[in-house]
Amino acid sequence: MSIISLLCRRNDFQDRIEQLRPRLYRLAYSWSHNAALADDLVQEAMIKALKNANQLRDPLLLNSWLFSIMANCWRDHFRQHKEMEDIDELEDFHYAHNNTPEFTHAQSQIVARVRAAVEALPLAQRQVVTLVDLEEFSYIEVASILNIPIGTVMSRLCRARSRMKDLLNEFAPQRTVHTEKIRRIK
Amino acid sequence: MEQQNISDEHLNAFIDNQLESSERIQVFDSIRRNDNLKDRVCELSGLKEMMQHAYNSPPGQRQAALVKQSSWSMQLQIIAACLLLLIGGVSGWFSHNWAVNEANPNIRDIVNATQPAVASGNVRKVIVHVSNSNPLKLQATLDETESLLQSYRQSHHLIQVEVIANKHGVDLLRANVSNYKKRITLLQEKYPNLKFMVCGQTLGKLRQKGEAVALLPHTGVATSAAEQINKRLSEGWGYIRI
Numbered sequence: 414m415s416i417i418s419l420l421c422r423r424n425d426f427q428d429r430i431e432q433l434r435p436r437l438y439r440l441a442y443s444w445s446h447n448a449a450l451a452d453d454l455v456q457e458a459m460i461k462a463l464k465n466a467n468q469l470r471d472p473l474l475l476n477s478w479l480f481s482i483m484a485n486c487w488r489d490h491f492r493q494h495k496e497m498e499d500i501d502e503l504e505d506f507h508y509a510h511n512n513t514p515e516f517t518h519a520q521s522q523i524v525a526r527v528r529a530a531v532e533a534l535p536l537a538q539r540q541v542v543t544l545v546d547l548e549e550f551s552y553i554e555v556a557s558i559l560n561i562p563i564g565t566v567m568s569r570l571c572r573a574r575s576r577m578k579d580l581l582n583e584f585a586p587q588r589t590v591h592t593e594k595i596r597r598i599k
Numbered sequence: 600m601e602q603q604n605i606s607d608e609h610l611n612a613f614i615d616n617q618l619e620s621s622e623r624i625q626v627f628d629s630i631r632r633n634d635n636l637k638d639r640v641c642e643l644s645g646l647k648e649m650m651q652h653a654y655n656s657p658p659g660q661r662q663a664a665l666v667k668q669s670s671w672s673m674q675l676q677i678i679a680a681c682l683l684l685l686i687g688g689v690s691g692w693f694s695h696n697w698a699v700n701e702a703n704p705n706i707r708d709i710v711n712a713t714q715p716a717v718a719s720g721n722v723r724k725v726i727v728h729v730s731n732s733n734p735l736k737l738q739a740t741l742d743e744t745e746s747l748l749q750s751y752r753q754s755h756h757l758i759q760v761e762v763i764a765n766k767h768g769v770d771l772l773r774a775n776v777s778n779y780k781k782r783i784t785l786l787q788e789k790y791p792n793l794k795f796m797v798c799g800q801t802l803g804k805l806r807q808k809g810e811a812v813a814l815l816p817h818t819g820v821a822t823s824a825a826e827q828i829n830k831r832l833s834e835g836w837g838y839i840r841i
Contacts, residue, residue, distance in 0.1 A: 552615070
């Protein structure tokens with residue numbers, strides 16, 4: 414194996430990782446719903462992938478390997494910042510946003526409603542459903558990426574979709590009942 | 600298989616194309632006979648579609664450089680690369696040709712293994728669908744297609760295969776993205792009864808995003824993948840989804 418081919422291989426590896434950036438970002442965004450955090454997660458995952466490139470035995474497994482690195486980054490981030498979640502801020506958000514015209518309009522749009530439903534899912538379910546639906550990974554690949562048994566993948570996916578259905582109904586704009594009032598004018 | 604025996608998990612696996620073909624046929628059969636089951640499947644499929652639509656273009660992606668690295672490690676890498684180039688230059692030059700030849704034996708074997716087709720009976724027609732750019736799936740698409748063509752040729756039966764790519768699967772046939780250009784070219788040369796197509800809708804979306812899309816030679820463009828698959832199914836073609 415020549416040194417030149419080794420260097421070329423590394424460049425090729427970087428290119429392949431770079432090509433996956435939009436997909437990594439999309440998934441990171443679906444997990445965090447925060448553009449800056451999603452960007453940081455992708456960046457961190459790509460740096461780790463480059464540093465540990467020699468651990469990838471089979472180049473065909475690049476996708477699942479890279480996504481599993483990002484899942485680990487996300488888990489680490491969540492562990493580090495779990496205590497910092499400000500409950501008061503969440504309460505403020507709910508009180509400030511409920512029933513405002515902007516909020517109602519946003520909720521009426523399908524994209525916003527689906528994203529809100531995904532955001533409301535428990536983290537573990539959110540990861541499984543996004544990996545299956547957005548990245549179209551097989552159940553076996555998802556199990557390998559998240560390091561969980563395949564049965565858990567299936568049950569989480571099932572619960573996630575069932576909850577999504579309920580949430581989408583919940584977030585659907587309520588139809589107000591208009592009663593026609595007839596006035597009699599003499 | 601009765602409807603009450605089909606669990607939600609099983610139905611989810613059906614929607615996600617995770618069942619064996621015999622199980623899929625059973626579910627299809629149950630769906631045909633049961634409207635309630637049909638509604639459940641439609642609901643789950645709709646949910647999946649909505650998910651994909653909702654995250655089609657997430658907001659605020661930074662157009663960052665490849666990877667941030669510390670300037671010190673970058674400098675070290677540049678120096679190391681220069682040294683390696685100097686030391687390995689001569690050996691690399693001589694071993695390069697050897698390495699290139701080493702990478703191609705399979706393709707060469709495939710070309711050498713070409714056998715003449717013998718016409719007999721009816722032509723079997725199959726459409727192969729790929730919608731994912733996962734290298735395992737792209738490779739599987741080519742492997743499955745090739746083994747299909749090969750086995751039919753060996754048994755002197757006629758077959759016509761059309762591979763259609765949509766969504767991320769179009770990466771298979773994009774000139775500046777595909778890692779399988781050589782293999783596809785060789786397959787096309789070897790099997791005139793093999794045709795590659797991409798979804799026009801996916802191409803349109805990529806161009807809207809400002810991406811330059813160039814396709815591999817002899818790649819056809821269908822109005823849409825769904826339309827093409829429907830058309831072929833109505834003409835009696837078999838359908839394989841990778």
